[in-house]
Each structure stands twice: as C-alpha cells, then as structure tokens.
Amino acid sequence: MSAVTAQEVKALRDLTGAGFVACKDALTESGGDIDKAVELLRARGEAQAAKRAGAEAREGVVQSYIHAGNKIGVLVEVDCQTDFVARNEKFVDFARDLALHIAAAAPLAVTEDEVPVEDREREERIAIEQAADRPENVRERIVAGKLDKWLDDVVLLRQTHVNEDKHGGKTIEELRAAMSVETGENVVIRRFARFSVGG
Numbered sequence: 194m195s196a197v198t199a200q201e202v203k204a205l206r207d208l209t210g211a212g213f214v215a216c217k218d219a220l221t222e223s224g225g226d227i228d229k230a231v232e233l234l235r236a237r238g239e240a241q242a243a244k245r246a247g248a249e250a251r252e253g254v255v256q257s258y259i260h261a262g263n264k265i266g267v268l269v270e271v272d273c274q275t276d277f278v279a280r281n282e283k284f285v286d287f288a289r290d291l292a293l294h295i296a297a298a299a300p301l302a303v304t305e306d307e308v309p310v311e312d313r314e315r316e317e318r319i320a321i322e323q324a325a326d327r328p329e330n331v332r333e334r335i336v337a338g339k340l341d342k343w344l345d346d347v348v349l350l351r352q353t354h355v356n357e358d359k360h361g362g363k364t365i366e367e368l369r370a371a372m373s374v375e376t377g378e379n380v381v382i383r384r385f386a387r388f389s390v391g392g
Contacts, residue, residue: 258292
C-alpha cells in the first residue's frame, strides 16, 4: 500500500469532520479504503466528535504563557460551545498547556490550510532540489514525504506535544479531539500569537 496522500485525508475529513491524524490513521489501517476508514472512525467515537465539529464554538478562553526569562510569550484562543465548559478547569488547563507548547514548538499555523503559500512553496522547492539526484520514478514521493514531514513540524494540530511525559507522544489534534469527547462539545483552537524578543 502506498502512503496515504493529503488529498485522500482531506476527502475523508470533508466526509466525516474527524481530525487530520485520526483520518490519516484510519486510511492507513484500512489500506486506503474510504468506506472502511469511515467505519473505523465511527467505531472509535470520532463520528460523535465529527458531529460536534459542525456546532458553532462561540464561547472559550484566551490563555497566555510567558516563558522563564521573559523572552517568549504566547496568547492562544481556544473555543467551545458553552460558557459552562469555558469555565471548566480541565478546559482552561488544556488551553494553558497549549500556550506552553506553542512557546516551545513555534508552529507557523493552526491548520495545514493556514500555512502561508510562500512558505509551502519554498519548502517544496528545497525538497525538489534535494531529490534532484534521485531516480526520477521516486522523486515525487520523496518531495511529498519531505513536505509532509515539514508540515508535521510547523502545523500546530500535527505537532506532537512537547511534554511527552505528560501526553505520551500524542499530537495536538489528538489532545483537542480528546478534550472534545470529554467535554461533549466542539473544541476549536481558533488562533494564537507567539512573541519573542528580537524575533
């Protein structure tokens, strides 16, 4: 089975509303079969999270984090559907923990779609140059793989949380989906701003 493409993942996300990582895992496990992937997502409870994903998240919190030494600061907005959840201690802790992660991991954007086009094009050019000496029949896969790896590094939802001891190597999307399941509401990481002295 060849690697799952971004287009296949997007198609499954559009169909189910489930998170990127959940869709990618389901497609990999189902050997690229969309119908089986949908069943897997439903069985794992992602379908309920997907239903909630359509609900508007108009409540929420803005959390901040200032790194020791006062050289890096982060503001992050995490939204939910009700004020009740917005005041929930676990929800607030999730947002605060997210701000700490952003300070350490310095993502470019929340989602893949929000990555600036010029950054994506630059990385693609670099990958094409690096793959130039490889056989022509594998170049496209090499470029796609390098671009995918770069997106894992710079897209917030695709990043593995920096606190591996606490979160066991889970991605931010997996943690967001778990918070959505736990609260029973659509949880949306809306936006963030990361400031660094001289940066």
